[in-house]
Amino acid sequence: MSTELLKLIQKYDVQGPRYTSYPTVPHWSSTFGQSEFKTTLESFDRNTIRPLSLYTHIPFCEEKCYYCACNVIITRHKEQADLYLGYLKKELDLVSPSVPKTYSVTQIHWGGGTPTYLSAKQIEMLFQEYEKRFSISATAEISIEVDPRVTTFEQLKTLRTLGFNRISMGVQDFDPKVQLSINRNQTEEQTIQVHTWCQELGFTSINMDFVYGLPFQTREGFEKNLKMIVALEPDRIAFYNYAHVPWQVPYQKFIPEHSLPTAELKLELFQLALEIFKDRGYLPIGLDHFAKMDDGLVKAFEHKTLRRNFMGYTTQKNTLLLAFGVSSISDVETIYAQNFRKLSDYYKALDEKRWPVMRGCVLSLDDQLRREIIMNLMCYLEASIPEMEKKFSTELKQLEPMVSEGFLTRSPDRLQVTELGRMFVRNICMVFDAYFQRQQEPSKRYSRTV
Ligand code: SF4
Incomplete structure (x- = not known):
């Protein structure tokens, strides 16, 4: 790496937002609540047809990956999911009457946590709750995040039968040493198996998530990693920069600072990935995504309908994004609204028949x-x-x-x-x-x- 580039890294490697929203979350207000959110939704013309995007947050995971900054609940007590689904239903009952019936759902995404923490039966029941309340377009993009360590063929088959057509799969790094250091042991076989099932079941777009900047990543190991990624030919690759903020994410304290790659090495890893992905026909999209030329993300890039939000990059710019579940964030024209981050607060609000809004923002x-x-x-x-x-x-x-x-x-x-x-x-x-x-x-x- 040239001395000039090193100097630039030293100058610009500072703490800054990732811009999944603007204003960013720390500048939202806790005085924003149900009344502001409800009034906004009810102010929309109930006779027009508009596209709607629905996000659902499933917060449960069986184990905590140390690097992860998502709002998750670690439990192996599966009955917790039944209770949570009951509350999601309450939230849908409260919020959905404020959404004009003419609005058509063109995008659905389930994220987490681990949405495949839910059994096939629970997945089916939850999806039906949405079908009862919203009109889902026959051409809707319906996607879900899956963890190959806990995802079964039965779950994937149920998802496909319900109409899910996109899969996003967490991989992060194939190297066992890196995996051990982040408490995420995921064999190559598990990843390949779930990928093969998704292909067999006809999911139209398969995304894989990888992270650079993780402990013990080296140039040699990473190059091997990248070659394994492109050999699987995912339609999209989300290539995230690991954010080490242990003062905010307590589990990251288990990651020793000395094991982290330097800013210079991280940049080298990113450049290497850029080279290999481009060489294999992937187009870089925005900050950290790559997509094959026939993928919807490239079309959205070309037609200027890309959208940056809490899910990363999505393809439909002008939809109203309504989010359900603990900590989830709605993005509706000139407002953002976030649900309570603590499960107990989320449940309490719903028990009291209040929208579980914790904070938000009205854009000037x-x-x-x-x-x-x-x-x-x-x-x-x-x-x-x-x-x-x-x-x-x-x-x-x-x-x-x-x-x-x-x-x-x-x-x-x-x-x-x-x-x-x-x-x-x-x-x-x-x-x-x-x-x-x-x-x-x-x-x-x-x-x-x-
Ligand atoms: S990375 Fe995924 S599986 Fe791991 S703790 Fe975070 S949400 Fe759960």
Whole structure:
């Protein structure tokens, strides 16, 4: 790696948001609650047809992977899932009457935790609860996250029969030494078996999640890893940068700092992946996704309908995203609303027949303009200058060093992030983040940007 690049890493490797929303979650307010959320949903014209996206959070996992920052509940007491499904039903009963009946569900995603913690029977029952209350389009994208360590053929067959057509599979790293250090022992055979079943059952898109920056990753080991990934030919690859924030995620304290790759090595791993994935015909999408040319994510990129949200990158920009379950986040035009993060608070609100909203945000006009710029940068690595020239002249000035450093090119009508700048796109977005810029001190709430 060149000395110049090393200097850039040292300069820009700071703590910053991942921009799955703008404003980012720490700037939402706990005064936002049921009334604000309900009023927004009920203000929509009940005679128009609009696309709807439904997210469901299943928080349970059998074991905790040390690196994971998701809101999960570790338990092997499967009866907990029955109780939870009962509360999900209560939430659907409370919220769904506020959604216009004319709205058509074009996207469904179940995430977690581990959605395949549910048995085939529970999966079927939960899906039917949605079918009873919403009109699901025959062409809807219906996806679920699966953990190959606990997923059976019976569950996958049930999912396919119900209409699920996309699978997202957690892999993270094939190396047993890395797996041991993150408490996630997943054999190559388990991954290949679930992948084969998904292909046999005709899921139309298979995504695999990998993480770089994990303990004990080396260039040699990682290259082997990447070759194994491309040999399986997933349609999409989500390639996440591990965020080491043990002050926020207590389990990460089990990961010794000395075992983590340096920022320089992480960048090398990312560049290696970029090279190998591109060589095998994958198009890089946004910050950390790769997709085959015939995958929906590439079409969404070409048609400018990509969306960045809490699920990563999705294909439908203008849907209203309604989320159900503990800690889940709805993204509805100019508001965000998050459910309680603690199961006991979530259950209590529903027992009292209240929407379980913990906090949220109503976007000002300024927030909306900045969100558009940040999301364009995160999705397409570009932003339109005429739209920002008058209002954001200070920000454009602030970007000048990054233009000189080769992260961006500037033409009369747009800012374009370069291949080098792709690695620093969060730093570029931070310039447009009014809340981040107002902070007096660097926040420990965020992960490092490189
Ligand atoms: S990575 Fe997946 S399986 Fe592991 S703790 Fe997080 S949600 Fe659970």
